[in-house]
Amino acid sequence: MEILINSDNEVKMDQAGKDYFRAELQDSLKRFEDYVTRFEVYFSDETSNKDTPGDQKCVIEARIKGRNPEIVTSHASAQKAAFDASIDKIRTVLDRVIDQQRGH
Template sequence: MKIQFNTDKNIEGHERLEAFFTTELEKNLVRFQDKVTRFEVHLGDENSEKYSVDDKRCMIEARPAGLNPVAVTAHSDSIEKAFFLASDKIKKALTTVFEKQKVH
């Protein structure tokens, strides 16, 4: 399972931040490691230097082996909160995808 991080020009992509998010994503999605080939995490600040409510965005795209990609987006007032919200959403989305696959 490969995890790729992308940030826009308004987010500083520190190695420490990437390492922390990678560890958290691996812990949260460990049960999908054999079913998903890659995760892409996109972090962004939609209003640049201006402050507004929920202007931080995290989009996580999962690439399940042999299936269409699954993507979720979350907004919050901090990158960390947006990441954890998106992480929970992708976990629920992947659970649904793989449960439907079992039924058919």
């Protein structure tokens, strides 16, 4: 299972930050590794330098074997909060999709 972490120019993220989010995602979504070939995480700051509540955005795309990608988006005041919310959303989506696949 491949995990890619990306961010726009407004988000300051070093390799340690990318490694942290990669490990968190891998731990949180490990049970889906037989179904998902790749996760892509994209962080952005929607208001650039302004300190606006809810301006941190996290998008997670899950590439499921034999299906179109599933994408979720979350906004929060902090990167970690947006990431955690996106993890919860993609977990729900993957549970639904995989349950549907098993049923057919």
